[in-house]
Each structure stands twice: as C-alpha cells, then as structure tokens.
Amino acid sequence: MHTDAPVRKAGGRLSREDQRRLGDILQRVYDEVVRQGVPDRFKDLLNELNGGPDSDQAGQKPAAQKAGPAGDEEREADRLVEAKSPESSQHKGSN
Amino acid sequence: MTMRPSVRDAMLAAVPSLRAFAISLCGNVDRADDLVQETLLRAMANIDSFQPGTNMSAWLFTILRNLFRSEYRKRRREVEDADGSYAESLKSHPEQQSRVEFEEFRVALAKLPPDQREALILVGASGFSYEEAAAICECAVGTIKSRVNRARTRLSDLLSIDGADDFGPDHATRAILSAGGRG
Numbered sequence: 696m697h698t699d700a701p702v703r704k705a706g707g708r709l710s711r712e713d714q715r716r717l718g719d720i721l722q723r724v725y726d727e728v729v730r731q732g733v734p735d736r737f738k739d740l741l742n743e744l745n746g747g748p749d750s751d752q753a754g755q756k757p758a759a760q761k762a763g764p765a766g767d768e769e770r771e772a773d774r775l776v777e778a779k780s781p782e783s784s785q786h787k788g789s790n
Numbered sequence: 791m792t793m794r795p796s797v798r799d800a801m802l803a804a805v806p807s808l809r810a811f812a813i814s815l816c817g818n819v820d821r822a823d824d825l826v827q828e829t830l831l832r833a834m835a836n837i838d839s840f841q842p843g844t845n846m847s848a849w850l851f852t853i854l855r856n857l858f859r860s861e862y863r864k865r866r867r868e869v870e871d872a873d874g875s876y877a878e879s880l881k882s883h884p885e886q887q888s889r890v891e892f893e894e895f896r897v898a899l900a901k902l903p904p905d906q907r908e909a910l911i912l913v914g915a916s917g918f919s920y921e922e923a924a925a926i927c928e929c930a931v932g933t934i935k936s937r938v939n940r941a942r943t944r945l946s947d948l949l950s951i952d953g954a955d956d957f958g959p960d961h962a963t964r965a966i967l968s969a970g971g972r973g
Contacts, residue, residue, distance in 0.1 A: 709942050717942055718914050720895050725915035727892070728810035737805050740827060744834050745798050 797837065800846040801830060807916055808850055814911050815858050817900055825861070829854040848918065852926045855908065898948040902941050909937035910945075 709717070808829065812822035832853055833840070840849055899907060905927075912923040913934065920938075924931045 709946055713946055714942055717945055721914045724892055724895055725810045728813055729806040733802055733805045740830055741798050741801055
C-alpha cells in the first residue's frame with residue numbers, strides 16, 4: 696500500500712527502478728503524440744514535393760498552398776523555399 | 791529534387807516521432823507542426839546531402855533541432871518562463887487528451903533546461919542510442935549521458951517535491967510513479 700515513490704537524493708542518481716518509472720511515463724506521454732500518426736498536411740506536403748514531373752516544378756509546389764497560382768507569387772514562393780536552406784549541406788557533417 | 795518513394799516513405803514514417811519531439815521542445819502543437827513542416831521542406835531542399843542507408847530519422851531530428859534552436863534564441867524569454875506560459879501551453883492544448891498525471895509530468899518536463907529535456911526525450915522516448923543522440927545534439931556521448939541523468943534526477947525531484955508539499959491530494963504523481971515500470 697505504501698508508496699515507493701522515488702526518494703529524493705540531492706544530486707544523486709536514481710535507482711534503476713525509479714528510472715524505469717520515469718521512463719515509462721515519458722514514453723507514454725510521447726507515444727500519445729506518436730499515435731496521432733501523420734496529419735494530412737504532411738502527407739500532402741510530401742506528395743506535392745514529390746509529385747512534380749521535373750525538379751524545378753517540384754520546388755515550386757509547396758508554395759502553391761500558401762499563395763495562389765499567379766506567376767509572380769510562384770516565383771516568390773520559389774525563393775521562399777530556397778531561402779529555407781541556408782544551412783544546407785552541413786547538417787550531417789557532424790558525426 | 792525528385793524523391794525516391796523510399797525516401798518519401800522514410801520521411802513520412804518519421805513524422806509522428808518528429809512531431810512528438812517538436813512538441814516536447816516547444817510545448818505548443820501549432821508551433822511544433824510548423825517546425826515539422828519547415829524541417830521537411832528543408833530536408834527536401836537538401837535531400838542530396840542525405841546519404842541513403844543512413845538514419846533518415848536522425849537526420850530529420852538534427853534538422854528540426856537546429857531549426858528549433860535558431861528560433862529558440864529569438865524567443866528565449868518565452869521559453870524560459872517555465873513556470874508560467876510555457877507550462878501552461880503544455881497543459882492546455884486540447885489535442886492532448888491527457889490524464890492528470892500526464893499533465894503533471896508535462897509540467898515537470900517543461901521545467902527542465904532545454905538541453906536536458908531534449909537529451910532525455912531522444913534517448914528515453916524517441917529510441918535513439920546515446921551515440922545517435924550525441925550526433926543529433928552535436929555533443930559528446932558523455933555529455934548526453936550526464937544530461938539524461940540530470941534530467942531524470944530533476945524530474946524525480948520536481949514530481950516528488952510536489953507530492954511532499956502536501957501529503958493529501960497530490961499523490962497522483964506518486965501513484966503513477968509507482969504504477970509505471972513494473973516490468
């Protein structure tokens with residue numbers, strides 16, 4: 696009956712048991728979101744990005760959802776996409 | 791940037807976990823989803839730098855984390871208000887139909903320093919190894935381990951301090967702490 700809640704040890708390490716308990720809650724909180732699956736907006740986004748017959752077209756498509764199909768806006772949207780890649784290829788050089 | 795279906799599928803498969811990570815970082819579902827969207831766009835724009843056969847999920851997490859951190863620097867005050875609006879935003883989002891104990895846990899999680907929180911989540915929930923988490927966070931493996939340990943200790947402190955203040959009503963936290971991990 697008595698709780699065996701984790702005892703606070705200032706600066707100390709938790710017992711394995713306590714770690715497991717915390718880990719279990721953390722996993723459940725996280726999985727609650729994971730179980731929501733892939734919202735449509737991301738499916739649509741990836742399909743649009745992937746759908747273009749040639750690569751230039753593909754770059755413009757995601758923009759179409761925020762702006763109309765007017766020519767100027769498409770070009771602007773294209774710049775938007777490009778502007779998102781300043782860090783570009785450096786992401787994975789770190790390991 | 792035509793994408794092979796396998797690449798797109800790998801991205802799609804990573805989305806639920808990316809969202810969970812993003813929500814835990816920024817504490818707000820709408821912002822988290824924007825962050826995920828920006829991550830996917832950036833990943834697509836740089837798909838050539840992804841090496842097939844390596845871990846797509848880890849690559850996306852790295853991008854998302856970098857995006858978050860550059861945004862975080864701009865919004866530092868907002869996020870550091872751990873006892874106030876940030877914690878509140880975690881509690882109040884309707885999409886997360888959470889039980890009371892989850893809420894308490896989230897609030898405690900929100901109080902962790904960002905470095906500790908992300909380390910704990912990557913290792914403790916997203917299923918990355920310490921080595922992968924270190925690569926994502928661009929730090930040493932030992933650093934990740936110590937952040938995870940400190941995060942756990944701090945969480946445990948926060949949760950049991952809450953309970954110790956008042957033996958009466960707030961033993962829900964203890965109850966879940968006791969109920970969990972009965973492996």
